[in-house]
Amino acid sequence: MTTLDAFAEPDPELDAVADELLRADPDGSRWAAVVRHTYDMIYNGAETGRYRWDQLMKTEKTHFGTLFEINAQREFEFEGGEATDYRIAGHQVDAKWSQKQGSWMLPPEVFDRLALVATGNDEHAIWSLGLVRVRPEYRAEGANRDKKTTLNPLGRAAVRWLWKDTPMPANILLQLPRPDVDDLFTLRFGTQRTNQLFRLAEGQLVHRSAVRTVAMQLDDQKRVRANGGARSALAPEGYIILSGTWDNQKQIAAGLGVPVPGRKEYISVRIVPADPSTGTEIKGGHWRRAAPGEPTSVPAPLFVKDNE
Template sequence: MLKSEPPATVFDPALDEVADEILRLNPDGSKWAAVIRHTYDMIYNGQETGRYRWDQLMKTEKTHFGTLFEINAQREFRFEGGDATDYRIAGHQVDAKWSQSMGGWMLPPEVFGELALVATGNDETSRWSLGLVRVSEENRREGGNRDKKSQLNAAGRDAIRWLWRDAQLRPNVLLQLPRSTVDHIFSHRAGTQRTNRLFREAEGMIVHRNAVATVSRQLDHQKRVRYNGGARSALAPEGFVILSGMYHAYLAEALDVPIPAPDEYVSVRLVLSDDGVYIDGRRWRRANVEEPSRPAPRLPEPGLREQLSDDL
């Protein structure tokens, strides 16, 4: 993830020290990205509700996102609690602020004069940003609403020191697929069939286990992926294998498809090939769209790694 250079602003040693500490704790931003991804998934609560989009949330839930973001960040980084602010980082008071829109952070009186950790994200575009700013009189709007909250003015927005700007958020596959396709996935009454449709439609795309839970709406949603009645068994006659990041990341790499993390999957439709990857004793490669399907090979059991070619 690319880090932004700090803007030319008023000298603020405390802001520099907080920024240095945040970067020390997580130089590449991956933990912050995971916090934001987890917060989206928590607020959707897909396993119980089947929701996967921001516009499906109620107004109170959208408001609650910022609180969950603050809590999840504190759990991840174990920041000390502040006196009137959320955290104390590198010995300085810091308040965490989330807004779904850039610049929309609401700043209460207790953060006036303090540092704010401002963050925003967009699940549809899979992007997030996080920065630091001093909530000074020069940086905030005069007046405010009935709660005496204010927002950053133009100078304040320009003064933000972005630690990460438009960084990559782990994608939500249900937002990457066309809406009509997702509606088709959800239209079946049975969770098992919805799961089969997901892996059929999302061929070659990363599918997080939360997407499986959202689609299946069942407590044992991971069972819907496996052999013995799960999606692997159901889709094998159509040529699909479902690779687990926990056990089959090496096969994804060899097949030249996105490599899933341990809590992710990627489905791939295969055809026999003279120069493909060895799976279940034969060579296979990813099928082209126009190629007819044939039954897929069986993936090696967890803990067993097949050789990928007869040259190994």
């Protein structure tokens, strides 16, 4: 989404940078993945079990902007700037992140230059990214001891938003009821916590980072596989766990009427046998998604191999 102030001075450099950013990522999915990855890096859930912003220390929160800048450079391979973080479309651009929209700290080296300003809210699974030239009339009066300042109301209104409050892959642990998640983390073993996650999140997308967090280990695929993982543990309860890595499993998700997982996502579905005329074919049988509260007396088919 792009918003323009009809009375703003022409800025060909800003136009060129905006065009390049939109060319490289027309739907914003790559930027959304950068923001998701940065949150997951700062939580470090596989080692810490953390998944919320309020669980971080102050120094970690401060470090988020640096990680965001690095992850964006890796994803888009921006050239390094001379006085700023990047050179995009041949122009100097500095990257600034703030967890609170409008609170970007702007150093003297970005004054009169272009700033790429971004913010996000993991609880609501949204992010925003825009561009602004840090003109004198856009800067708040006063500065901290590092001579950094923020945008004043005029400056905040001058931001050209390329994406505003755009969805990103959700952190399922923030979408589920907090008491349920708290109870999940009281379970002693990673296998138990993983199994419970897929029970609680039935029909909802689960990013692999959430599996790593509840299992507290890096190999999320091991916790999901049939040989001792969640698939074999939950099949007797009627659950299948589909991975977005495989096209056939994505097709099954679509047939069952649940969200189709992306490459780094899973989805668990509780299923019951169905009539061939209405059911989805899974491993030679026909199945449908179980209704809430509907008993499941038949074990779900088991994907022994990841790519079945």
